[in-house]
Amino acid sequence: MKHPSHGAFALCAVLALTACGSGSPSGDADGEPAEENAAADGELTEVELGLIPIVDVAPIYLGQREGIFEEHGLDLTLTLAQGGAAIIPAVSSGDMDFGFSNVTSLLIAADNGLPLQTVAAGPQTTGDSENDFGAVLVKPNSGIESAQDLEGQRVAVNTLNNISDSMISQGVLEAGGDPSAVDFVEVGFPDMLAQLEADNVDAIFAVDPFASMADDEGHDRIFAPYADVVEDLGVGTYFASQQLVDEDPELVESFHTAVRESQAYAEENPEAVREVLLEYTSIDESMLEEISIPAFPEDVNLGSLEEVAEISERHGLIGELPDVEDLVWEGAR
Structure with missing residues (x-):
């Protein structure tokens, strides 16, 4: 599903994107919540999520396999990209509904005036210097x-x-x-x-x-x-445009809850994480046991995000420190 952005062309220009898309919002003509409608008539709301093919996003593939997203009324399409910097303009313009990115990309986007919101937690460091992912x-x-x-x-x-x-x-x-x-x-x-x-x-x-x-x-x-x-570094998060958050909060809530449950499932089932990597990475099956699995928290680590913002400002990636709470959807804090 695609969502129009009134500032799409300006937003894309900031990140040197040459083409932007548009479409229709996810709610129906009656203005009823997407998930409630799906539950009532058995239909699923189509959503597109931009990802990077790394271990960080294994919970999403598990959640899709285990039917977690369907339980919340979502028909999830996964689109792969090289990095969050490529996914951000697609979400900003409405070409994708949600995206995965490391937290620094989102801080840089905010510093450039892109209205994005973190809506769900992603991977976190293991804290083990010898065996981190x-x-x-x-x-x-x-x-x-x-x-x-x-x-x-x-x-x-x-x-x-x-x-x-x-x-x-x-x-x-x-x-x-x-x-x-x-x-x-x-x-x-x-x-x-x-x-x-x-x-x-x-x-x-x-x-x-x-x-x-x-x-x-x-x-x-x-x-x-x-x-x-950074202690307990929250490396990445899932995000949406401010427009989607404002226009379809029910869809955002459904996505947030599905990701949260998928993160919890992955945290409790590390072997399932290893197995699902065969579906979307080029790793050889014989190496699965050697892979370091990230922590998969259910909540966004605001303290970690604040430290990353300070480091980003120190090394010239952003011009000024943001109030990190303003970058995180209230339901994910």
Whole structure:
């Protein structure tokens, strides 16, 4: 389902999007809540969710498989993208109803005036530096042994000026290094390992399943930016446009509740998380047990979001600190 945005063209221009879509809101002509109508007549409301093919979004695939979204009147279509920075303009313009993004992308969008709202919690770091789902990896015997050693090195991240390089920069700073001396290179997660092995980069920041693939090839973990920089870092969230929140709060409530239940199911069933990865990633089945599973909280961590905002401002990603509560739908706080 597509929702029109009165400021779609202006919003897309901020993020250099060349084409924007429009459509109709999710409520029906009688103005009755979408989920109530679905329950009454057996019809489901079609919604589109933009995702990245990484372990972070496993709860969504599980929720779809277990019928959780259908229970809440939603017929969910999943659309894959390389990063949240690509999903944000699609949600802003109404081309997608909901999206998944790391929290830094949403902070940057808000700083640029895009009216978005976090509506459900996503993955959270395990807090285990040795076994988190995201890590900086290097080739054996590279001489790079710590975050400080990344000075002067080429480091692959999936999106520049975002959560990965800002957290790495903060880690380098805290280790006594100069983050401005790190040469960040944008590389998609699926291509990082090949770029490292070809010596086109000196280090990669990968998340599972790609981090575990690099482990399997014998590369060394030197630093866990998500686990080491912010305690209980909430890495990503699910979001909607402010227009959708205002025009169809029942749909937002249905989506929020379905995601919350899916997160809880994933947290309670880590083996199911591993199994569902085979449906949407390229990981080999033999590696499933090696993958680090994130924590999947049910609620948005406002304290973590505030710390990420401070780091983003410190490293020049945003111009001023927001009131993070204004960025989170009241039902998700």
